Amino acid sequence: MTLMRTFLGAAATLAISTAAALADPAVIFDLGGKFDKSFNEAAFNGATRWAEETGGSFLEVEIQSEAQREQALRRFAERGANPIVVTGFGYAAALDTVSKEFPDTKFAIIDVNWLEGENIRQIAFAEHEGSYLVGMLAAMASKSGTVGFIGGMDIPLISKFACGYAQGAKAANPDATVIQNMTGTTPAAWNDPVKGGELTRAQISQGADVIFAAAGGTGLGVLQTAADEGVLSIGVDSNQNHLHSGSVLTSMLKRVDNAVYDVFSAAEELETGVTLSMGLSNAGVGFSLDEHNDALITAEMRTAVEAASAKIIAGEITVHDYMSDESCPVN
Amino acid sequence: MEKLPKWADVILIPLINLVLAFLVSGLVILAIGKDPIVAITTMFDGAFGSTTGLGYTLYYATNFMFTGLAVAVAFHARIFNIGGEGQALLGGLGVALVCLAIDWPHWLVALPAAAIGGAVFGAAWAFIPAYLQAKRGSHIVITTIMFNFIAAALIGYLLVEVLKVPGSMDPASSNFPAGAHLPTFNEIFAVFGLNIFKHAPANVSFFVALICAFLFWVLMWHTRLGFAMRAFGQGERGAEYAGISPLKITVIAMMISGGLAGMMAINNVMGESERLILNATEGAGFIGIAVALMGRSHPVGVILASILFGFLYQGGGELSLWEGIPRDLVIVIQGLVILFTGALDGMIRRPLENLFLVLRKPTQNGAV
Incomplete structure (x- = not known):
């Protein structure tokens, strides 16, 4: 006591x-x-x-x-x-x-x-707006015309990323093919870099040469494998360009x-x-540009994306939000 | 003859193991530059210092009682049911389907129905590995582990594609009707005019768990079926010779085990979240293994071990809230307790047995 x-x-x-x-x-x-x-x-x-x-x-x-x-x-x-x-x-x-x-x-x-x-x-x-811009960059940087998306857990929020990305890619190159994979259906999908790497290899074998990872910790495996295999990747949320300098095309920033x-x-x-x-209008989302991806983003790409960004802010381009009706016009 | 008196076996050894586990934990806390005394005080105070804290401790303990009893049932038949996690997840599905099926008039009606729903789903999930083990010899440890993954994937799919509220981002079912709300401790004690256990999730399923523990004791030591399971566990060949069917016993033991694990969902799904969410079980199925080991597969031991792990969960939560001790370290402490009480049990047992033999020698000589 x-x-x-x-x-x-x-x-x-x-x-x-x-x-x-x-x-x-x-x-x-x-x-x-x-x-x-x-x-x-x-x-x-x-x-x-x-x-x-x-x-x-x-x-x-x-x-x-x-x-x-x-x-x-x-x-x-x-x-x-x-x-x-x-x-x-x-x-x-x-x-x-x-x-x-x-x-x-x-x-x-x-x-x-x-x-x-x-x-x-x-x-x-407005993750779909930022994803739209990196989707454009992906399609423009791609030589094969095929770009990939690897999501974390299969939830509407991640489909929102995927849908914006696909719309951007199609806007830059109407013939582009977008391959989409989700890592899993449970929260473990946020932290499975090994599976992220496997999915990356699978997408590369289908011709993808730029891959966007919106998958939390799983994305680190995507970025790593992309660097190993010599294709480009796109990071998410934070600026991940420095993780594999010269191999990460850009990062979709979400300024939490x-x-x-x-x-x-x-x-x-x-x-x-x-x-x-x-959204883009108040710098809540965007894409990263720094010394690590200078050489990857050409002036032409930059102009195109900045023009699209201005149009989205002005309301001339409307990026469809997956979560508004749980469907995506392109895929 | 027994090497150790019973009280030493059931009380002294676990106690020494616990003290050792906490000593090592204290060293780890010291190593990251925090004060172990403050840490343990925070844990005790957070878990037992207020009725709210106690309510959380007992809420977690209720989960572990169900899964601990589940593992213990199978242990008696010497079956290692590692699938409590998956069975509890499926139990959650059963409970959710029952709760959402009709607009329940009163929890007294909803609770038995939901408990049966959870138990049936959990038992069904355990049936397949049990059948494969008994009929095909597929190792039950492997199959139950694999069924945990399948369960997680299945629940994930159902929540994302079927049960989710349209337009919501949260992969969770809709809220259960008000009639399926289980009284919390706070509401129970409010009847007596007491405002204690405020906001704590502990609810009436705690008492269901205690009833299950009692029924477990009756089943294991006072029925033919319990005897058959224990006989099967002690020696499969002998039991078979005595006319006990291995197929039948394996399947029955596993289905009781799965049913108990599935019934956990009345606490976490029906009692706490009141809707089915992803990851509802949070590892309680695995903690159940440690609880059953520590509790020596006896209902009283399981109850005590459950409260210990409830304390570790709740106290650990407080530790990361106020002391800036990361949650990973809390897991280390929990792991050390499991290690010392489960795996390193023999380390203490041997010397203690020798000690008791030395102490006992004179009387033995006298007897001869």
Whole structure:
């Protein structure tokens, strides 16, 4: 009993010392973990950049199980963390519940735009627009006229990438063939670089010479195999050009880091009750250009893509969003 | 004669193993530059310090009780059912189909129906490997592992293509009707005017798990079938000579095992998420193996081991929430507990047996 009392006493002291860190922002990562070289890592980078620039500190946690989604949100909110960012649509149901319990806490959720709540900022990305541009680049860089797409888990979000990519490729070269593969139907598909490599080889044997990987950790295997086999690849979410310099044609950027950075910077002044659509017009998505892919993107390609980008922003080109009707006009 | 008194076998050895596991975990925590005392305090406080924390611990424990009992049933017949994970996934499908089938009037009606649905699906999933083992000699460890993958793929396909709510991105079924909502501990205690276990997912299926543990004990030690399974486990040839059909016992033991694993879904699918989601089982099927090993395949042992692993899950979650200790380290701690209590059991047992023999010698001489 005395042992237990010592434990509880120590815990209470601990609780008091932690409570001193009131109003720190918090970020809760999805099951993929914060070092997925992709989506969650981008969120982590945005948070870290904020911490480095302001000298502030933030709370963070990588959950282990589904039941922890609500728990982590509630525990951070109870301790006064504000604002709280959650990454991924998996948090939608949990956030819907918890945000109502803490009307004075501000929340932001990424990849969700269907919730309602005065204290929620929803941030959705127009991945189809960015994918359209890299699809154009892929078709223009391809010599065989066949380009590939390797998705992670077979969910509508990834089909949204695939559909935008196919539309872009067909826009640049109406005769282009787009081969599409999904790695799997379970969350393990996000982290299976070996299978990513196998799919890459299979697509190469079907003639693909540019392959876009939208597959989290699996994509690393795609990029690696493409480099080994001497074909081009396209990275996703973060700028992955440097991973295999000269072999990664470009990366489809999804600026989750900026979104998190903005939320943390606004702190308690964060505007909520809004749904932000991060597309080409507000630099939420795009493609990467740096010293690693200088030689791969010709001036002609660049002009064509920039023109298309301007037209999308102006509304002259409408890229079909797979998720609006769960179908794709081209494939 | 017994080398160890019973109390040493069931209490002392697991306890020493646990202490060793926590000591090594403490060293690992020290090695990454954190304070092990603070870490263990956080874990205890998070898992048992509040009724909410306790509610989470018992929620996880309920999962492990079902899968632990499932593995233990098969252990008694000396069958290694590694497929608890897949059977529990399929159980989730059964529970979801039952819950979504009609607009349930009351949970008292919905719960037995859903439990049967989960058990039938889990048992059916276990039937195929059992049949292949008994009839064709396909090794059940291999087939059950493979069936875990098939189950995951099947559930993934069904959620993405068939059960998903149109227009939603989340590969999950629609929410179950309100009548299929199981009372949580919070709601149960609210009847007595207590507001405890707030927000915790522990629900009435905890008691179903306890009933299952009791029925397990009745089955194993007080029925002919239980005797036949244990006899088969002790020696297949002998059992066959005594008129026990290996085919029948293998299939029955595996189907009871799969049924128990499938019933786990009333806790995680019906009780917690109230819809079918991907990855609903989260490894509980595998933890069940460790739980059954640690619990010596006895229902009381399984219950205690389940609570221990519930503590590790919930306490580990708190550890990563507040101490910045990454979740991977939490898995290391869980792994160390499994290693010491399961695999390294003999390391403690041998010296302890010798110790007890030395202590006992004088009385033996006296007897002679």
